[in-house]
Amino acid sequence: MYLYVTLRPEIHNIHIYKLFLYSLFTENVLAHPCIVLRRQCQVNYHAQHYHLTPFTVINIMYSFNKTQGPRALWKGMGSTFIVQGVTLGAEGIISEFTPLPREVLHKWSPKQIGEHLLLKSLTYVVAMPFYSASLIETVQSEIIRDNTGILECVKEGIGRVIGMGVPHSKRLLPLLSLIFPTVLHGVLHYIISSVIQKFVLLILKRKTYNSHLAESTSPVQSMLDAYFPELIANFAASLCSDVILYPLETVLHRLHIQGTRTIIDNTDLGYEVLPINTQYEGMRDCINTIRQEEGVFGFYKGFGAVIIQYTLHAAVLQITKIIYSTLLQNNI
Numbered sequence: 425m426y427l428y429v430t431l432r433p434e435i436h437n438i439h440i441y442k443l444f445l446y447s448l449f450t451e452n453v454l455a456h457p458c459i460v461l462r463r464q465c466q467v468n469y470h471a472q473h474y475h476l477t478p479f480t481v482i483n484i485m486y487s488f489n490k491t492q493g494p495r496a497l498w499k500g501m502g503s504t505f506i507v508q509g510v511t512l513g514a515e516g517i518i519s520e521f522t523p524l525p526r527e528v529l530h531k532w533s534p535k536q537i538g539e540h541l542l543l544k545s546l547t548y549v550v551a552m553p554f555y556s557a558s559l560i561e562t563v564q565s566e567i568i569r570d571n572t573g574i575l576e577c578v579k580e581g582i583g584r585v586i587g588m589g590v591p592h593s594k595r596l597l598p599l600l601s602l603i604f605p606t607v608l609h610g611v612l613h614y615i616i617s618s619v620i621q622k623f624v625l626l627i628l629k630r631k632t633y634n635s636h637l638a639e640s641t642s643p644v645q646s647m648l649d650a651y652f653p654e655l656i657a658n659f660a661a662s663l664c665s666d667v668i669l670y671p672l673e674t675v676l677h678r679l680h681i682q683g684t685r686t687i688i689d690n691t692d693l694g695y696e697v698l699p700i701n702t703q704y705e706g707m708r709d710c711i712n713t714i715r716q717e718e719g720v721f722g723f724y725k726g727f728g729a730v731i732i733q734y735t736l737h738a739a740v741l742q743i744t745k746i747i748y749s750t751l752l753q754n755n756i
Contacts (some may be wrong), residue, residue, distance in 0.1 A: 427630040451662070452504060454740060457497035458733035459504075461485060465691050465726025466674040467681045469702060469718065473692050474725045476502060478735070481728035487694020492566045496689070499569070503577035505655045507551055507558045510581075519543055541611055548610035549603055551754030554581035556602075556680045563681065565689045581594045588706060595703055596683025605676050605707045612672070613665045621661035628653035652745060663734050670730065671723035675710050691726075 461484065465475050475481050488496040519526040524543035525536060557580035584599065632653065664675075682702045689697040704710040714722045 441669055454736055455733045456501045458729040461727040462560050463677055464688050464728035466677045467689050470698050470707035471691050475728045478728045478732045481732055484691055484694050491695045493553050496566045502574040503561045506577045507554050510554050511551045518546050521531045525747040530703055543613055544611055545607045548607050552606050554583040557581045558682055560681050560686050563688050565687050567689050567697055593683045593685055603708055606692055608674050609672050613669055616665040617661040620664045621657045625653055625657040651684055666730055674723050678710055
């Protein structure tokens with residue numbers, strides 16, 4: 425790639441680190457308020473306003489911030505990092521003690537793909553109780569929420585597995601009932617993201633290669649062409665997988681939250697709180713109930729938050745490219 429020819433190794437490592445920080449900031453910090461509101465809308469079966477557009481989402485975000493303060497939109501952010509850490513750790517440990525491959529080689533076989541997806545499935549199963557605990561932290565209203573520590577997610581996750589901790593109602597679905605929808609969503613998200621990412625990256629690299637053959641390019645442009653296609657491919661992969669699987673995510677979150685005695689904010693008014701009293705018997709019952717009582721758009725409650733999230737992501741990507749181009753010009 426062009427970057428390795430024109431950049432010294434130490435400069436290369438610095439820019440890799442900067443891009444890592446960009447990705448971490450955009451996907452976890454900048455997007456978190458959108459994730460909080462999106463999840464609250466998804467689990468709020470009471471809601472009459474579905475917030476399918478960004479305009480109503482911005483209005484309700486302002487109301488939450490005004491009545492509860494900034495913490496209302498940033499709750500549970502620490503637990504999302506813990507879930508990611510548990511997921512990465514579980515995947516590494518399972519791949520270390522089993523023959524399941526963590527990466528798929530270029531010369532792959534159906535068996536290797538199956539074993540790799542099995543590794544992903546087992547990883548999602550291990551992380552599932554902690555994902556449930558993190559979900560509760562992100563949707564629980566700040567009005568009645570206690571000041572919990574950053575490791576509360578770990579405590580609640582372990583308690584969910586061994587049946588101890590905060591008391592739950594009889595409507596709580598057992599973890600065994602949550603395995604299939606959790607693994608299904610996780611594996612489909614991974615497959616769609618991987619396919620879209622490779623497809624977009626292939627197109628961008630081919631376009632870059634043709635442009636270099638057609639005309640001479642500056643060293644700065646060559647470096648940008650070496651780094652940014654991967655960021656763009658990651659952006660497109662996340663966007664497509666989130667949009668395609670949004671209805672399934674809505675079902676998954678409702679199943680996870682049921683019976684946990686969680687109190688959420690009223691996403692219709694921007695103030696007051698509501699209890700979660702659903703009585704779904706499983707994934708199929710949840711799908712049928714949403715379709716009958718809330719309509720097809722009931723699966724897309726809070727979708728406006730996704731539009732805001734990826735609009736901000738695209739803006740930050742463009743700004744980062746401009747800043748990155750300026751830094752490279754100073755280093756050449």
